[in-house]
Amino acid sequence: MFTDLILRSPPQAGVSKDGRERNASMDCQLDIFFLEAVLNGLLLAGLLALLALGLNLIFGVIDVVWICYAELVMVGMYGIYYAHKGGAPFILAAVIGIVLVAAAGIVLHQLVIRPVLDSAPINQLLVTGGVLFFLQAAATMAFGIDFRNVGIRLGSFNAFDMSFSYSRIITFGVALAAMLLLWLFLSRSYIGIAIRAIAQDRQIMPLMGVDQRRIYMITSAIGGGLAGLAASLMVLQFDIYPQIGLQFGPLIFMICVLGGLGNMLGGFIAAFIISEFIAVGGSCFATEWGYAIAFLFFMVVIFIRPQGLFGGKS
Amino acid sequence: MLELSNIDAGYGGFQALFGVSMTVKAGEAVAVIGANGAGKTTLLRVISGLLPATAGTMTMEGVSLRATPPHKIISTGIAHVPEGRRLFPRLSVENNLKIGAFIPAARQKFAERLAFVYELFPRLKERRAQLAGTLSGGEQQMCAIARALMSGPKLVLLDEPSMGLAPVIVAQVFDLVRRIRGEGYTVLIVEQNVRQVLRIADRAYLLEVGRLKASGSAAELAASDEIRKAYMGI
Ligand SMILES: Nc1ncnc2c1ncn2[C@@H]1O[C@H](COP(=O)(O)OP(=O)(O)OP(=O)(O)O)[C@@H](O)[C@H]1O
Ligand SMILES: [Mg+2]
Numbered sequence: 001m002f003t004d005l006i007l008r009s010p011p012q013a014g015v016s017k018d019g020r021e022r023n024a025s026m027d028c029q030l031d032i033f034f035l036e037a038v039l040n041g042l043l044l045a046g047l048l049a050l051l052a053l054g055l056n057l058i059f060g061v062i063d064v065v066w067i068c069y070a071e072l073v074m075v076g077m078y079g080i081y082y083a084h085k086g087g088a089p090f091i092l093a094a095v096i097g098i099v100l101v102a103a104a105g106i107v108l109h110q111l112v113i114r115p116v117l118d119s120a121p122i123n124q125l126l127v128t129g130g131v132l133f134f135l136q137a138a139a140t141m142a143f144g145i146d147f148r149n150v151g152i153r154l155g156s157f158n159a160f161d162m163s164f165s166y167s168r169i170i171t172f173g174v175a176l177a178a179m180l181l182l183w184l185f186l187s188r189s190y191i192g193i194a195i196r197a198i199a200q201d202r203q204i205m206p207l208m209g210v211d212q213r214r215i216y217m218i219t220s221a222i223g224g225g226l227a228g229l230a231a232s233l234m235v236l237q238f239d240i241y242p243q244i245g246l247q248f249g250p251l252i253f254m255i256c257v258l259g260g261l262g263n264m265l266g267g268f269i270a271a272f273i274i275s276e277f278i279a280v281g282g283s284c285f286a287t288e289w290g291y292a293i294a295f296l297f298f299m300v301v302i303f304i305r306p307q308g309l310f311g312g313k314s
Numbered sequence: 315m316l317e318l319s320n321i322d323a324g325y326g327g328f329q330a331l332f333g334v335s336m337t338v339k340a341g342e343a344v345a346v347i348g349a350n351g352a353g354k355t356t357l358l359r360v361i362s363g364l365l366p367a368t369a370g371t372m373t374m375e376g377v378s379l380r381a382t383p384p385h386k387i388i389s390t391g392i393a394h395v396p397e398g399r400r401l402f403p404r405l406s407v408e409n410n411l412k413i414g415a416f417i418p419a420a421r422q423k424f425a426e427r428l429a430f431v432y433e434l435f436p437r438l439k440e441r442r443a444q445l446a447g448t449l450s451g452g453e454q455q456m457c458a459i460a461r462a463l464m465s466g467p468k469l470v471l472l473d474e475p476s477m478g479l480a481p482v483i484v485a486q487v488f489d490l491v492r493r494i495r496g497e498g499y500t501v502l503i504v505e506q507n508v509r510q511v512l513r514i515a516d517r518a519y520l521l522e523v524g525r526l527k528a529s530g531s532a533a534e535l536a537a538s539d540e541i542r543k544a545y546m547g548i
Contacts, residue, residue, distance in 0.1 A: 207396065
């Protein structure tokens with residue numbers, strides 16, 4: 001499971017540096033393991049928040065859910081893998097991946113979303129769902145079912161009996177920086193403000209001189225670019241295979257809905273809540289339990305507040 | 315400045331405007347009056363491109379509006395303050411004004427025009443960081459007008475600026491319209507508040523179920539028995 005991969009960094013699997021045995025029954029004490037789990041949850045949250053942001057941006061602006069979002073990340077991961085394997089230094093490969101998925105976002109919008117913009121939501125879900133299975137099948141045909149890895153090992157950072165892999169720390173930092181940049185863009189630039197305005201009143205945008213189609217294209221490119229960025233961070237931590245999207249796709253939707261679909265700030269906070277459930281729950285019991293508890297929490301919240309913790313679009 | 319000739323328009327199978335011809339000359343304030351459902355809003359929507367005309371010709375300073383894509387009409391010098399104000403409620407006042415200056419020609423003059431509208435409406439300057447949705451009705455109307463001015467228009471289309479406002483505020487809004495006229499903008503205003511709008515307009519057209527039924531100077535229309543009976547309750 002995805003969380004498995006995330007929560008077990010290679011150097012420690014139950015035994016810490018000094019050889020102290022980790023309590024096998026996993027009782028939940030306020031000890032160093034607990035703190036380590038909390039901090040790892042925080043690191044995980046950065047990545048999940050980045051993924052949720054892309055999806056929320058698209059939904060907030062275009063009013064369509066890209067069910068295939070995780071598969072765009074998968075495409076990006078393959079792109080980066082082959083670019084790197086083909087000789088590109090990692091940073092260049094990452095840029096190629098970002099551009100590739102941004103372009104894929106535009107293509108997705110033009111070919112698939114635009115024809116169904118005024119259709120019923122169920123039809124929009126079905127077409128983007130179709131793209132999900134198409135991308136999975138195409139990736140299986142093109143790349144096979146083997147697990148691939150870019151083969152970059154960054155080691156880990158150790159302090160006070162705790163261990164954090166550098167790949168996760170970098171992921172967290174880059175994700176946070178990207179979100180900050182996007183926020184600045186949306187709050188300062190003309191295009192950014194138009195993107196927010198269009199989510200509030202579509203019909204009068206021509207009166208402002210805004211070409212709605214162009215804003216949709218830009219938004220799709222940004223949404224794709226964010227997926228590409230997430231891909232370039234994820235290849236540092238995870239093996240790549242055609243079905244990898246299934247491991248985290250549902251998790252991102254859950255986060256988006258929990259935070260209020262289309263509400264970017266809500267999604268950000270929800271990512272931290274869910275990550276802590278997964279990380280701490282996983283540390284107290286077992287990794288699968290962390291995931292189960294997070295979903296349980298999600299279901300309870302949705303029963304009580306169907307619009308999500310923080311309401312709708314913002 | 316603005317010329318309409320034999321314009322037809324409608325919604326799906328329903329025709330809302332029939333052969334409308336009118337002109338607005340530079341510097342004029344022209345009113346369009348008519349009952350609910352007469353087609354006043356439809357007429358403004360056709361001019362600003364929100365609704366395509368189905369027949370006729372329409373030009374702004376010689377440029378064919380029917381051949382101009384909707385989002386480019388603002389660049390011909392037409393700004394439309396829509397019915398119900400339609401501010402972006404979850405953007406600040408200042409960001410609403412910024413969106414009003416979205417077109418490239420207006421972006422360059424943003425700071426200058428912002429200073430100008432803040433001088434015209436000091437209340438907006440006080441409230442510039444506030445979310446537009448939390449403004450009072452009168453303030454929202456100011457903001458909507460200011461947003462339209464940010465594009466640097468020659469002609470301002472106003473759709474029932476007094477709608478939904480208390481009588482005291484209505485008087486203030488008409489005063490606002492008089493002031494923007496004084497600033498040299500040409501105004502085409504749609505109103506149900508016939509008595510007051512005829513006081514600030516130079517000329518007026520009467521629209522009835524999609525057809526222009528009368529036109530003339532504002533004073534002439536205000537003196538006509540027919541209009542006094544039907545629209546001014548006298
Ligand atoms: N979106 C629409 N779809 C179908 N018919 C419409 C639509 N908008 C307006 N109409 C019809 O077009 C006609 C003219 O409407 P319009 O809104 O232009 O009237 P108006 O003069 O602005 O009225 P009011 O004073 O109430 O604002 C009406 O019969 C109305 O029912
Ligand atoms: Mg109207």
